[in-house]
Amino acid sequence: MTKRTIRKIAVLGSGVMGSRIACHFAGIGLPVLLLDIVPADAKDSDNKALRNKIVNDALQAAIKSNPSPVYHKDVVKRITTGNFDDNLKDIATADWVIEVVVERLDIKKQLFEKVDAVRKPGTLITSNTSGIPIHLLNEGRSDDFKKHFCGTHFFNPPRYLRLLEIIPTPETDPAIVDFLMDYGDRFLGKTTVLAKDTPAFIANRIGVYGIMAIFGLIEKMGLTIDEVDSLTGPIIGRPKSATFRTADVVGIDTLVKVAKGVYESCPQDEARDSFRIPGWLDKMVASNWLGDKTGQGFFRKVRNSSPTGGGREGAGGGEKEILTLDLNTMEYGPRQKPKFSSVDAAKPIDDLKQRLKMLVAAGDKAGEFYRQFHYGLFSYISHRIPEISDEPYRIDDAMMAGFGWEIGAFESWDVLGVERTVKAMKEAGYSVAPWVDEMIAGGHKTFYHFENGRKLSYDPAAKTYKPVPGGADFISIANFASAPVWKNGSCTVVDLGDEVLGLQWNTKMNSIGGDVLSGIGKAIELAEKNYRGLVIANEGPNFSAGANVGMIFMLAIEQEYDELDMAIRMFQNTMMRVRYSSVPVVVAPHALALGGACEMSLHADKVCAAAETYTGLVELGVGLIPGGGGTKEFVLRSSDEMHEDEPETITLKNRFLTIATAKVATSAHEAYGLGIYRKGLDEVVMNQNRRVAEAKRSVVELQESGYVMPVQRRDVKVLGRTALGTLYSGIHGMHTAGYATDHDALVARKLAYVMCGGDLSEPTLVSEQYLLDLEREAFLSLCGERKTLERIQSVLKGGKPVRN
Incomplete structure (x- = not known):
């Protein structure tokens, strides 16, 4: 097969999905042509702005939306807009044309007829439809069109939801399918799942079944909306939006449309009746209560007329309140906080798998719900093989990437x-597909198992296990955990092969406490003795929310300052151990990598970060300064960045402001701009599943290129009073203008003092240890401040610091 390269993309349709798909492709560096229709009132106009009003307005709306569809605002410059009448001919320069117009077969087919006439041979043509059979879309098209056509179903929002379903037709060239599966994975950062051309494909078929089945359980068990959402969120490894909030976000009309589509198109579905629309749901659609898009659905946001409540909807002032729909009365009322004893008992358990076992075994109403829900789900997925997928792993991959499940249904x-x-299912009246009984009878007791760190999935057709594709590239440290090299209460060190160690930990929010610091030190010690190097990563929802502030609060409130000093020294020494080890240490963060986790990245030999990594030194928010070497490292980098042709204070001021305003990069790409990641050294990995493999490769490359242990720096230039006055003046200005509270100003002055190297009379060269000592002293002094403790307590209780 001729090597295929994608140099330019054309996106046809600029609605919510089209504009955001365009933004995602621009975000990976490609030029994009985004087209839409000419407004009806501009058909006869020569004014380009009027003719492109629909596409331009849509793109601007996408750019302004939250969360942002782009990794960095500058990427929008890669998008060129136009309209179908004037610019469809320009798709001849595109290597891939993606159709995202309205969900009507006749309109799509009319557009494809025009596309077929102007595209260059060999151009990929794909449709993002979620409800129209893919094979109907290429009827009447040329052979070359059919050969290069298939479905590519992105999920909204395309930047954040990682699922990309690839749906070929019988005429699609298998080489095109292979190319799209690989391209979506490596370049777009997607979990690419091969789907069959069946109604709703994989993720929506299973996901909508799950929601509709819950609707049935509500009536059967007498549950409320608030109760269900408390049971179907993070407690079982699902997103915070749980069930009903998810429906409001997606759009209740969309949910109903998919459910009706499955009901009408799948007469052989054994659970077809689950897709019948309940009467109360029909009433909601008829009343235009469609969720967020219409301002109310299962929930409605109102504003109280005063902070004490009791106000009418829409009144000015007051606090926002979210009301919940009562499905019996169809009226909204205050949200209730459900209480289930089994859920309360399970919440402290960090390990999701152990938590799930406990919840399903519970004897209360919540336990009964979990049993009924899982039995129905397991029955349904078993019967969908081979209808929608030949293998269990594709269904699990689709649900994790498309619906944000932490673990798949088969898992x-x-x-x-x-x-x-x-x-238990059969005793409760639920059936399983015959292949599951055959699997058990054949002595196969699980759908997955692991061999030498590689994940294998049961193949019902072959009646044996087969490796899940991508095993060499999708390394998971957790897959090696059954044979650890070393472990303690929080950490596990494993052999990743090729003489590289891997370290992961499992704590609440993956915070970094004493156990984790000990684990890092031990992992480096083991790597220095017998291995090429170390990869630090984990598989949790977040890399790490930072240092264990609960421990800091406890020691500070009890005024155990000697122990607190030792804890801070241990954190600093561990971060310096990461920097000054005799073997390469590579960190592979993802999702949240805040505070102490950011400091770890700052000290690594290299960072291989997932594109969706949110990192920053956020300690100022809780009334502290970075105390694990982060402040020191920013001063060191500032020193290295100073140039003779600009004032020395400029680079220091920029670094100071990044910490003082607790800036967080909203993507790994933004972390370069904040000076956290280093251009030309640290790496962004588009597909989060490839982080560990890339980090392992980097360890090997660093070691083979002649890695030499760095020497601690003694030549860090600090500016003393030269910069201290400037920074103090800026802090005073912010305080006077009301942008900083008294305590903000106090903490900022402490930070400025450390970053200037103290009250030195002139610029001086100092050691890293000198700065670490200043950093630690400032951190300790702030732990004795009442307002700092109030902020930490606020974070521990409610997740957000109080502004005091």
Whole structure:
């Protein structure tokens, strides 16, 4: 096959999905042509702005939306807009044309007829449809069109939801399917899942079944909306939006449309009746209560007329309140905080799999809900093979990437015990597909198992296990955990192969406390003795929310300052151990990598960060300064960045402001601009699943290129009073203008003092240890401030610092 390169993209349709797909492609560096229709009132106009009003307005709306569809605002410059009448001919320069117009077969087919006439041979043509059979879209098209056509179903928002379903037709060239599966993975950062051309494909088929089945359980068990959302969110490894909030975000009309589509198109579906629309749901659609898009759905946001409540909707002032719909009365009322004893008991358990076992086994109403819900789900997914997928892993991949599940449904079944659960399901009146019984009878007790760190999935057709594709590139440290090199209460060190160690930890929010610091030190010690180097990563929802502030608060409130000093020294020494080890240490963060986790990245030999990494030194928010070497490292980098042709204070001031305003990069790409990641050294990995493999490769490359242990720096230039006065003056200005509270100003002055190297009379060269000592002293003094402790307490209780 001729090597295929994508140099330019054309996106046809600039609605919510089209504009954001265009932004995502621009975000990976490609020029994009975004087209839409000419407004009806501009058909006869020569004014280009009027003719492109629809596409330009849509793109601007996308750019302004929250969360942002781009990794960095500058990437929008890569998008060129136009309209179908004037610019469709320009798709001849594109290597891939993606159709995202209205969900009507006739309109799509009319557009494809025009596309077929102007595209260059060999151009990829794909449709993002979610409801129209893919094979109907290429009817009447040329052979070359059919050969290069298939479905590419992105999920909204395309930047954040990682699922990309690839749906070929019988005429699609298999080489094109292989190319799109690989391209979506490596370049777009997607979990690419090969789907069959069946109604709703994979993720929506299973996901909408799950929601509709819950609707049925509500009536059967007498549950409320608030109760269900408390049971189906993070407690079982699902997104915070749980069930009903998800429906409001997606759009209740969209949910109903998919459910009706499955009901009408799948007469052989054994659970077809689950897709019947309840009467109360029909009433909501008829009343235009469609969720966020219409201002109300299962929830409605109102504003109280005063902070004490009691106001009418829409009144000025007051606090916002979210009301919940009562499905019995169809009226909104205050949200209730449900209480289930089993849920309360399970919440402290960090390990999701152990938590899931406990919840499903519970004897209360919540336990009964979990059993009924999982039995129905397991039955449904078993019967969807081979209808929508030939293998279980594709269904799990689709649900994790498209619906944000932490673990897939088949993996959950493994956790609960396949054979034991099948028996309980049958006793409760739920069926399983024959292949599951055959699997158990053949001595295969799980859908997945691991061999030498590689994940294998049961193949019902072959009646044996086969490796999940991408095993060499999708390294998961957790897959090696059954044979650890070393472990303690929080950490596990494993052999990743090729003489590279991997370290992961599992704590609440993956915070970094004493156990984790000990684990990092031990992992480096082991790597220095017998290995090429170390990869630090984990598989949790977040890399790490930072240092264990609960421990800091406890020691500070009890005035155990000697122990607190030792804890800070340990953190600093561990970060310096990361920097000054005799083997390469590579950190592979993802999602949240804040505070102490950011400091770890700052000290690594290299960072291989997932594109969706949100990192920054956020300690100022809780009334502290970075105390694990982060302040020191920013001063060191500032010193290295100073140039003779600009004032020395400029680079220091920029670094100071980044910490003082607790800036967080909203993507790994933005972290370069904040000076956290280093251009030409640190790496952004588009597909989060490839982080560990890339980090392992980097360890090997660094070691083979002649890695030499760095020497601690003694030549860090600090500016003393030369810069201290400037920074103090800026802090005073912010305080006087009301942008900083008294305590903000106090903390900022402490930070300025450290970053200037203290009250030195002139610029001086100092050691890293000198700066670490200043940093630690400032951190300790701030731990004795009442307002700092109030902020930390506020974070521990409610997740946000109080502004005091």
